[in-house]
Amino acid sequence: MEPLLKGTNLVKRYGKVTALDHCDFDLYPGEILAVIGDNGAGKSTLIKAISGAVIPDEGEIMLEGKPIRFSTPIEARAAGIETVYQTLAMSPALSIADNMFMGRELRAPGLMGSVFRKLDRPRMEKFAREKLNELGLMTIQNINQAVETLSGGQRQGVAVARAAAFGSKVVILDEPTAALGVKESRRVLELIRDVRSRGIPIILISHNMPHVFEVADRIHIHRLGKRLCVIKPGDYSMSDAVAFMTGAKLPEGVAEPA
Numbered sequence: 001m002e003p004l005l006k007g008t009n010l011v012k013r014y015g016k017v018t019a020l021d022h023c024d025f026d027l028y029p030g031e032i033l034a035v036i037g038d039n040g041a042g043k044s045t046l047i048k049a050i051s052g053a054v055i056p057d058e059g060e061i062m063l064e065g066k067p068i069r070f071s072t073p074i075e076a077r078a079a080g081i082e083t084v085y086q087t088l089a090m091s092p093a094l095s096i097a098d099n100m101f102m103g104r105e106l107r108a109p110g111l112m113g114s115v116f117r118k119l120d121r122p123r124m125e126k127f128a129r130e131k132l133n134e135l136g137l138m139t140i141q142n143i144n145q146a147v148e149t150l151s152g153g154q155r156q157g158v159a160v161a162r163a164a165a166f167g168s169k170v171v172i173l174d175e176p177t178a179a180l181g182v183k184e185s186r187r188v189l190e191l192i193r194d195v196r197s198r199g200i201p202i203i204l205i206s207h208n209m210p211h212v213f214e215v216a217d218r219i220h221i222h223r224l225g226k227r228l229c230v231i232k233p234g235d236y237s238m239s240d241a242v243a244f245m246t247g248a249k250l251p252e253g254v255a256e257p258a
């Protein structure tokens with residue numbers, strides 16, 4: 001099987017810091033790929049390069065076999081790659097429905113330029129309700145409720161639902177359970193599985209090893225700006241994975257990166 005998304009030799013430098021150091025990456029259709037690594041290993045930079053938030057200095061990214069070069073996250077979104085960043089990027093005072101559509105509101109038909117046309121609220125609310133229902137977010141009663149009145153888990157749910165609704169090719173989640181309690185984390189992990197069951201692959205960045213080992217199909221271990229190896233959760237223990245990412249130990253047959 002060909003990877004859906006493939007990065008080769010990606011380099012990103014910030015002054016003297018090399019955040020990505022000839023990094024390779026691949027994501028296969030319908031899989032949950034976890035990306036783990038120590039603080040500062042370059043995980044966020046990798047997903048930013050994939051989602052158009054940073055432009056790599058070198059290397060190539062292919063989506064469905066075609067090279068892509070995003071200059072902005074908007075271009076990545078238009079190509080079907082949706083990202084939920086650690087900072088959720090929601091407008092707390094706006095409703096759930098409005099947050100679902102941020103930047104791509106549906107407008108009533110008309111002759112004027114789109115920004116002058118009235119928002120089509122009933123259609124947006126219907127769509128938002130359908131998407132949240134599809135993902136089993138039945139706890140959210142009122143689609144017009146302001147996001148600031150939701151719990152952390154519900155907010156995260158809305159962000160994941162938004163990404164799942166619009167991410168037609170790839171959904172990227174950066175630490176989606178970091179700030180959540182046990183119950184809320186469970187819900188987000190279920191959402192991740194729901195997205196996969198709809199055939200959409202997910203890239204999950206997380207420091208939470210139990211969560212990673214619970215949901216990931218494959219684990220990309222990132223170290224010193226590059227991919228050290230990819231493991232399957234069934235083949236290694238969590239403490240092995242931590243030892244690999246900190247450099248305490250290397251998987252058999254893998255050399256320390258030059």
Ligand SMILES: Nc1ncnc2c1ncn2[C@@H]1O[C@H](COP(=O)(O)OP(=O)(O)OP(=O)(O)O)[C@@H](O)[C@H]1O
Nearest residue numbers: 014017018019037038039040041042043044045046
């Ligand atoms: N905008 C920036 N300007 C300068 N240096 C940066 C910038 N973004 C990242 N870096 C540096 O690049 C390196 C990789 O950072 P990155 O955020 O990608 O790591 P990470 O693996 O996601 O870390 P964490 O797990 O702590 O979030 C770090 O040394 C970081 O300080």
